[in-house]
Amino acid sequence: MSDNDHDLADAQRRHWQDTYTAHPGMYGxxxxxxxxxxxxxxxxxxxxxxxxxxxxxxxxxxxxxxxGFTVQATDFSATGLEQLQEAARAQDVDQRVTTAVHDVRDPLPLPDASVDAVFAHMLLCMALSSKEIHTLVGEIGRVLRPGGTFVYTVRHTGDAHFGSGSAHGDDIYEHGGFAVHFFPRGLVDALAEGWTLNEVHAFEEGDLPRRLWRVTQSLSG
Structure with missing residues (x-):
C-alpha cells in the first residue's frame, strides 16, 4: 500500500468512527x-x-x-460494533452474535473452511484498491467451507457519482468525506474466477439513487 493509500485508509477509518459516534444507528x-x-x-x-x-x-x-443464524460481525469501527452489541442484547440475540474489530486489508481472523456463508453490503466498494479487493476475496474463499456462498453488493460505474468528486485513482472517488470504489463489470467477473458466479443483480438504493450490483457466488463443494 502506498503512503497515499495509507492516508486515505486512515482518513476513512476516522470518518466512519466520527459518523457512527455522531449518528448512532444511522441506517435504522x-x-x-x-x-x-x-x-x-x-x-x-x-x-x-x-x-x-x-x-x-x-x-x-x-x-x-x-x-436463526450464528453471526460473526466485523468492522473497523469499534463504535459501530459497540452499538451492534448493545442492540443484540436488547433483542435477546447476543448469544448468536460475536463481533471483532478488523480491517479487511488484513487477513481475516478465522481458520480455513470455518464458515458457511459470507455477506458484505457495500464493503468491497469502500476505499480499497483493486489489488486489496482481490486479496480480500481470496481470504473469503479461504474461510468458507466447500460449497459456501458469498453475497456482496457494490456501487458500479453506472452510478451518478462515478467520475465526479475527488479522484483517488483506481475508480475511487470521494464525496462528502466517503470514498467509494466504483466497480466495472470486469472486476466482478475477475473476482469470480475459481468460483461459480450465480447471479449479478442490478438494483438501486437511496435517494440519489445509488446504483449497485448484488453479486452471489459460491465455492465448489
Whole structure:
C-alpha cells in the first residue's frame, strides 16, 4: 500500500468512527434488502453460520441472528460494533452474535473452511484498491467451507457519482468525506474466477439513487 493509500485508509477509518459516534444507528433498525435476499439464499444452501464484513452498527447482522443464524460481525469501527452489541442484547440475540474489530486489508481472523456463508453490503466498494479487493476475496474463499456462498453488493460505474468528486485513482472517488470504489463489470467477473458466479443483480438504493450490483457466488463443494 502506498503512503497515499495509507492516508486515505486512515482518513476513512476516522470518518466512519466520527459518523457512527455522531449518528448512532444511522441506517435504522430494518435490514437492507440485500440482507433479506442473502438470508434466503443462505438458508436454501443449508448455511448455519454467517460472517458479515463491514457490519457497522449491525442492522443486517442482527437480522441474520433473528433468522436463526450464528453471526460473526466485523468492522473497523469499534463504535459501530459497540452499538451492534448493545442492540443484540436488547433483542435477546447476543448469544448468536460475536463481533471483532478488523480491517479487511488484513487477513481475516478465522481458520480455513470455518464458515458457511459470507455477506458484505457495500464493503468491497469502500476505499480499497483493486489489488486489496482481490486479496480480500481470496481470504473469503479461504474461510468458507466447500460449497459456501458469498453475497456482496457494490456501487458500479453506472452510478451518478462515478467520475465526479475527488479522484483517488483506481475508480475511487470521494464525496462528502466517503470514498467509494466504483466497480466495472470486469472486476466482478475477475473476482469470480475459481468460483461459480450465480447471479449479478442490478438494483438501486437511496435517494440519489445509488446504483449497485448484488453479486452471489459460491465455492465448489
Amino acid at each position: 433498525e430494518q435490514p437492507s434488502a440485500p440482507a433479506v435476499h442473502a438470508a434466503s439464499v443462505f438458508r436454501a444452501a443449508g448455511a448455519g453460520d454467517v460472517l458479515e464484513l463491514g457490519a457497522g452498527h449491525g442492522r443486517d447482522a442482527l437480522y441474520f441472528a433473528r433468522q
